[in-house]
Amino acid sequence: MGTLGREFVKILFQKRTYVGWAGLLAVPLLMVLALDLSGSKPAPGEGPAFFSRIASNGLFAPLVAIGALSLFLFPLVASMAGAFPLAGEAEMGTMKTWLSRPVGRATVLFSKWGVAILYVVIGMALVGLGGLVAGGLVFGIHPMVTISGTTLSIPAGVGRIVLANVVILAALLCMVSLALFVSTLTNSSLTAAITAMVVFIVLTILNGFSYFDFMKPYTFTSYDTAFVNLIRDPIVWRPIRDALLVDAATVAGLLAVSWLVFRRKDILT
Amino acid sequence: MTALRLEVTKILHQRRTYVGWIGLVLVPVVVVAAAALEKPQPPDPGEPPFVAHVSQNGLLVALSALIALASFLLPIIAAMGGASSVASEAEGGTLKTWLSRPVSRTAVLLTKWVSAIAYALAGAALVAVVSLAAGAVAFGLHPLVTLSGTSLGVPHALALIATAYLLVVAGAVCSLTVALFISTFTDSSLTAATIAIAVFTVLTVLNVFSTFDFMKPYTYSTYRLVFVNLFRSPIYWPPIRSALLDYGVTIGVLLLAAWIVFGRKDVLS
Numbered sequence: 431m432g433t434l435g436r437e438f439v440k441i442l443f444q445k446r447t448y449v450g451w452a453g454l455l456a457v458p459l460l461m462v463l464a465l466d467l468s469g470s471k472p473a474p475g476e477g478p479a480f481f482s483r484i485a486s487n488g489l490f491a492p493l494v495a496i497g498a499l500s501l502f503l504f505p506l507v508a509s510m511a512g513a514f515p516l517a518g519e520a521e522m523g524t525m526k527t528w529l530s531r532p533v534g535r536a537t538v539l540f541s542k543w544g545v546a547i548l549y550v551v552i553g554m555a556l557v558g559l560g561g562l563v564a565g566g567l568v569f570g571i572h573p574m575v576t577i578s579g580t581t582l583s584i585p586a587g588v589g590r591i592v593l594a595n596v597v598i599l600a601a602l603l604c605m606v607s608l609a610l611f612v613s614t615l616t617n618s619s620l621t622a623a624i625t626a627m628v629v630f631i632v633l634t635i636l637n638g639f640s641y642f643d644f645m646k647p648y649t650f651t652s653y654d655t656a657f658v659n660l661i662r663d664p665i666v667w668r669p670i671r672d673a674l675l676v677d678a679a680t681v682a683g684l685l686a687v688s689w690l691v692f693r694r695k696d697i698l699t
Numbered sequence: 700m701t702a703l704r705l706e707v708t709k710i711l712h713q714r715r716t717y718v719g720w721i722g723l724v725l726v727p728v729v730v731v732a733a734a735a736l737e738k739p740q741p742p743d744p745g746e747p748p749f750v751a752h753v754s755q756n757g758l759l760v761a762l763s764a765l766i767a768l769a770s771f772l773l774p775i776i777a778a779m780g781g782a783s784s785v786a787s788e789a790e791g792g793t794l795k796t797w798l799s800r801p802v803s804r805t806a807v808l809l810t811k812w813v814s815a816i817a818y819a820l821a822g823a824a825l826v827a828v829v830s831l832a833a834g835a836v837a838f839g840l841h842p843l844v845t846l847s848g849t850s851l852g853v854p855h856a857l858a859l860i861a862t863a864y865l866l867v868v869a870g871a872v873c874s875l876t877v878a879l880f881i882s883t884f885t886d887s888s889l890t891a892a893t894i895a896i897a898v899f900t901v902l903t904v905l906n907v908f909s910t911f912d913f914m915k916p917y918t919y920s921t922y923r924l925v926f927v928n929l930f931r932s933p934i935y936w937p938p939i940r941s942a943l944l945d946y947g948v949t950i951g952v953l954l955l956a957a958w959i960v961f962g963r964k965d966v967l968s
Contacts, residue, residue, distance in 0.1 A: 446890040455898050460905070470908040502771075510893045518889075521790045542847075557791050620787070621715035624779045628722035632770050635726060640732035685944040 433537055437545035439595060443589075446514075449551065450507050454553045457503070458495035458561035462488075466568050470610035474487040484565060487572045489584065491565025491589050493661070499557060500598045501654060504550075506628050508631040511549040512609030513622035515542035520617040523699045539610075539692050542687065546606045554595050564590075572653055580663040591664075594657040597670055600677040604650040605630060614691040615699065647672065650680050700939070702806060706814035711801075715902050716785070716818065719776045723822045726772060727830030728765035734760070734835045748846060748927055756841045757834025758853070761860050762917075769822065769867045769923045774899045775820040777871035782891035784811035791888040792968045808883075808961050812954065815875050816868075821877030824866045827860065834864040849932040863926035868937065873919040873949045874899050880957040883964060916941065 441447050461679040465485055479500040483490045496504075516539070517631045528538060565571070574587030582590065605626060615623035633651040646652040652671035659666040712718050734754040743900055749762040785808070788794040797807060834840070843856035851859070878895035902920035905911040914923045922942035928935040 444887075445885065446893070447853075449890065449894060453894075455899070456901070458903075462907075464908040464910040468908065498904070503897065504891065506900070508894055510889060514889055518887075594723060616714065618715060618787070619887075620779060620783055620892055621713075621718060623889055624715060624775065624892065625718050627720075627775055628718065629770070630828075631775075632722065632725050632729070635729055635767060636733075639729070639737060641733045641737040642729075662814075 433533065433541040434548075438539050438548060439501065441515075441545060441549060446510075449554055450510065450549075451553055454503070454507065455560045456526050458491055458557055459564050461495055461498075462491055462561070462564040462568050467595070470686045479655065480661070482654050483575075485569055488562070489574050489587050489591070490568035491569070492523070492561030493594060495557050495561040496554065496591075496598055497596055497649025497655075497657065498697065500601065500657075502554045504553070504598070504602055505605045506551050506604035506627060507553060508546070508571065509623045509626035509630070510553040511546040512543070512606035512620045513613045513626065515545055515613075515684065516610060517613040517617060517619035517622050521619060521699075525697050525699055529697055535693055538695060539614075539689055543610055543688075545604065546605065546610065550602050550606060554599060556561050558591065558595060574661075576661050576663040582663065592633055592658050597657045597673060600674055600681075601650050603652060603676055604680045604684070607681045607688070611684045611688040611691070614688050648676060649679050650653065653677075673681045702802060705811060706810050707817060708728075710780075710814060710818055713783075713818050715779065719779060719818075720822050720825055723768065723772055723776060727760055727826055727833055730763050730767070730830070731760055731833040731837050743765050746928075749920045754838055756843065757836075757858050758833030758840055758843050758860065760838070761827055761830040763824055765863060765867055766859075766924065768826060769870065769926070769938065773819065773823060773867060773871040775896055776814070776822055778873035778878040778892045778895035778899070780815035780818040781812070781875035781884045782826040782888045783813050783897060784879060784882065786882035786891050788929035789966075790888060794966050794968060795814070798966055800953065803813050805958060808879075808958055812876070812879055815879065816872055817872050820868055823864050823871075827864050831857075831860075831920045831928060836859055841947045843930070844931050846927070847932040851932075859929050862947050863929050866926040866929075866942070867923070869943065870919060870923050870925075870958050873946055873953075876950045876953040877955070880953045880960070883957045883961040886968065904924050910923075917945065919945055922946070 459495045461483070471549070478494050478495050478501075484494055518673065519528055529535065551592040562571075571584055573584055574582045574590070576582060608629060609622050609626040612625045613619065614623055616625075630651060633649050637646060637649060637652045650673075653669070657670045659669050730753065737754075748766075749759045749857060750766065778852045785794070788797060798804065798928035815830050831840075840853050842853060843851045843859075874895050877898055878891045881894050882888060897919055902918045903923075906915055906918065906921050922938070922945060925938050925942040928938050
């Protein structure tokens with residue numbers, strides 16, 4: 431925990447950290463503002479999932495924000511978060527210093543991974559709270575009507591939104607781990623982040639063609655709408671379970687290869 | 700000219716250069732493979748133009764690939780090129796060395812800018828060549844049916860496709876210049892690239908909401924698919940003209956701002 435704490439202090443001293451969080455927080459606020467200012471209400475089915483419901487219930491604002499962000503901006507932030515902790519040390523020439531202390535390489539690697547996750551989780555919390563407060567102030571918080579037509583009490587609705595965030599977080603952990611893995615292979619944080627994003631985009635494009643449907647069950651990018659099933663009543667667990675299984679396997683595989691590479695890496699800076 | 704050659708050599712000695720190019724080239728390869736192997740399907744009305752009939756004409760492969768490039772990949776690759784130019788010298792601690800030579804800061808900045816453009820242009824050219832080659836092998840090159848229903852000979856269509864690629868590169872140069880501008884006041888290439896990509900993404904999202912329609916004529920993200928107008932008969936010039944005007948202003952202002960910041964910057968590494 432001591433190592434993770436120190437890593438967290440390091441990211442708090444970087445300007446980039448706050449730029450990322452501010453950028454994420456701006457999305458739910460701008461979205462609610464746009465809806466409030468626009469005279470015409472969006473038609474059902476227009477825009478991101480549940481978008482048309484925000485105007486009648488502010489409780490949907492955090493859900494729509496996280497769902498829309500999970501398509502591109504959050505993976506980008508996650509790959510940045512995963513790429514920097516390890517490769518950034520190599521860039522600044524502080525990796526040797528780090529490893530000259532009595533810590534195992536596994537501890538270093540996992541504390542870097544942990545701090546990246548912490549960064550993403552704080553970002554998600556900001557988006558959720560920002561959406562809830564802005565949506566609540568502008569449109570009011572009402573009991574949530576599910577896709578199945580039943581009504582959930584406000585605390586139950588908030589619980590579902592938290593669960594949706596957990597499902598999306600699982601997919602983002604894949605991005606964090608992917609960027610971490612690439613950052614064990616290179617000394618440039620930019621290379622690691624961009625490589626992770628290129629992999630993400632290519633997988634997304636592959637998912638778009640039905641010929642490549644056979645690989646869909648195995649790619650973490652194909653479950654980007656799994657969280658929607660949490661807003662049914664009762665919850666349809668099957669796609670969510672599949673998503674979590676694939677995410678867990680992807681993260682475990684990537685962490686294992688990262689550890690194999692980093693354990694034996696020549697540290698030159 | 701020597702300075703430019705040196706910059707290009709530097710780029711060619713970085714692994715991420717090739718990661719970027721390979722990521723770009725994967726797109727047409729995937730499009731061709733999917734279209735060649737997939738069973739013909741009824742066209743989906745939501746599909747972007749050209750994609751539905753890709754298996755009938757190799758020329759359409761180049762255009763389908765261009766749609767994917769314009770929306771995601773090329774802005775990312777261009778942002779990476781623009782960000783790494785100044786900031787990665789700062790990261791590597793070589794910016795001081797650069798500036799101790801008898802070159803002006805203006806020349807350094809412009810050289811970085813031009814070489815980053817060359818990188819993006821080379822990537823786009825690579826995609827064009829690979830997609831035309833793969834398309835020609837898989838489906839053959841046939842006269843192109845324009846969106847207005849008329850038919851264009853293969854050489855004429857090739858010239859239009861080349862122009863379309865140049866238009867998309869011009870749009871990506873906006874992202875590139877955003878990244879260059881940010882990289883003049885941070886020493887981290889990752890920060891600069893991430894901010895540039897985030898700006899592009901947020902602008903793209905804002906373009907979707909009708910409340911923000913007032914800013915549409917002024918944002919470079921609005922015009923990312925403007926090249927489609929080249930494939931009408933006669934070519935519909937007004938949107939293309941406004942796109943070029945917008946790109947010119949955006950790039951000019953950002954470049955000027957970058958020059959003002961970099962001209963007076965304390966170079967500490």
